[in-house]
C-alpha cells in the first residue's frame with residue numbers, strides 16, 4: 001500500500017508564490033522579511049499554505065537561473081516558473097496535483113527535460129553559474145583562487161537547505177540538559193561536531209514555542225557563527241566590545257563566555273537591529289551588556305574606550321556569500337560594485353575600532369563572506385596600515401579551548417557548508433603588540 005499523499009496545489013498558492021517573488025526581486029529587503037510581511041497581510045492563510053509558499057519561494061530562489069534557462073521564452077512568466085519548479089522538485093513527500101492548463105502541458109514537459117539535462121556551455125564560469133544558479137561574477141571570483149572541483153563542491157553545498165542549529169546558553173545550563181529537554185518536548189538533536197555548545201536539530205521545526213527556548217536555555221545560531229566568539233577567548237571581568245552587534249547573536253555568546261561578568265559593549269549603527277538584543281538578553285539572563293546606537297564610529301563612547309578594550313569583535317557587514325543557503329536571494333541582489341563598497345566600509349570600521357584595543361589585547365575580524373576581497377585581502381591590508389597588530393593562528397586559539405577544526409591551511413579561520421557543514425565564515429585574530 002502506498003503511503004504517498006496527493007496534495008492539491010491551489011491556483012492561489014501559485015499566485016502567492018509569484019507575488020512574493022516579484023516583491024523579493026523589486027525590494028532591497030531580504031526574502032524572509034518580505035515573506036513575513038506577506039503572511040502578516042494574509043492572516044487567514046493556514047499553516048500548510050504558508051509552509052508551501054515559503055518553501056517554494058526559497059526553492060525557486062535557489063534554482064532561479066536554471067529554471068529561467070529551462071523555461072526559455074516563458075522565463076518572465078512566474079506562474080510557469082513556479083509550475084516548472086514544482087514539477088522538478090515537488091513539495092516534501094507528497095505527490096502534487098498541479099493546476100496545469102492543457103495549453104501549458106507541452107512547454108512544461110519540455111522545460112522539465114531542459115532543467116534536468118541542461119546543455120552546459122564549455123566556459124566553466126557560465127557552466128557552473130547555470131548549473132548551480134549563481135551569478136557569473138561570483139563563480140569567476142571563486143575560480144580565481146580555488147580549483148574547479150572545490151568551487152563545484154561549494155556551489156552544490158550552498159544549494160542545500162541549512163540545518164537548524166542552536167547554541168546552548170551556558171549561563172543557565174549545559175548542552176546535554178538542553179538536548180534532553182528538547183527531546184522530551186519532541187525535538188531530537190545531536191551535538192555539533194566543532195562547537196562545544198551547539199546542537200543540530202534532527203528536523204527543521206518551530207522551536208520558539210518550546211519551554212526550553214522560553215526559559216532562555218538556547219538561541220538559534222549557526223555553528224560557524226558560534227566558532228567566531230570562541231576566537232575572542234573573552235573572559236569574565238574583561239572589557240569586551242562587539243562593534244557590529246546587530247541583533248546580538250554573537251554578543252549573547254560573548255556574555256556567556258564572560259559568565260555575565262565584566263563590561264560588554266554592543267555597538268551598531270542600526271537602532272532597530274540593536275533593539276532585538278534587549279528581549280534576547282533578558283531571556284538569556286544576561287545583564288552586563290551596554291547597548292549604544294552609534295551615529296558614526298568616532299562617537300564619544302567609542303573614543304572613551306581607546307586603548308581600554310581587552311577584546312574587540314568586528315563582525316562586519318559583508319556580501320553574505322557564505323550564507324547563501326539561508327538567504328538565496330542575496331545571490332541576485334549582490335553585485336561586484338556593492339562588494340567594492342562593502343570592502344571600503346569594512347576598512348573604515350576596522351580602522352575606527354582598532355584604537356580601542358589595549359596593548360596586548362585582541363581584535364577579531366569576521367565575515368560571513370566567501371570572497372577574498374572581504375577576507376584575506378582586507379586583513380592583509382589592515383596589517384600593512386597597522387604594524388602594531390600581528391596575526392595569531394586561529395586554530396591555536398581554538399585548540400586551547402579543546403576545539404579541533406580540520407581543513408585549515410593558514411592562520412585564518414575558514415569554514416563553509418562544503419567542508420564543515422556550517423555556514424561560510426571567515427575570521428582573523430589580530431593581536432595588538434604590548
Ligand SMILES: C[S@@+](CC[C@H](N)C(=O)[O-])C[C@H]1O[C@@H](n2cnc3c(N)ncnc32)[C@H](O)[C@@H]1O
Pocket residue numbers: 225243244245246247248249250251267268269270273294297315316317318349
Ligand atoms: C554581519 S551583521 C552583524 C551580525 C551580528 N554580529 C550577529 O552575530 O548577529 C553586521 C552589522 O554591522 C552593522 N554595521 C554596519 N556599519 C556599521 C558601522 N559603521 N558601525 C557599526 N556597525 C555597523 C550593521 O547594521 C549590521 O547589524
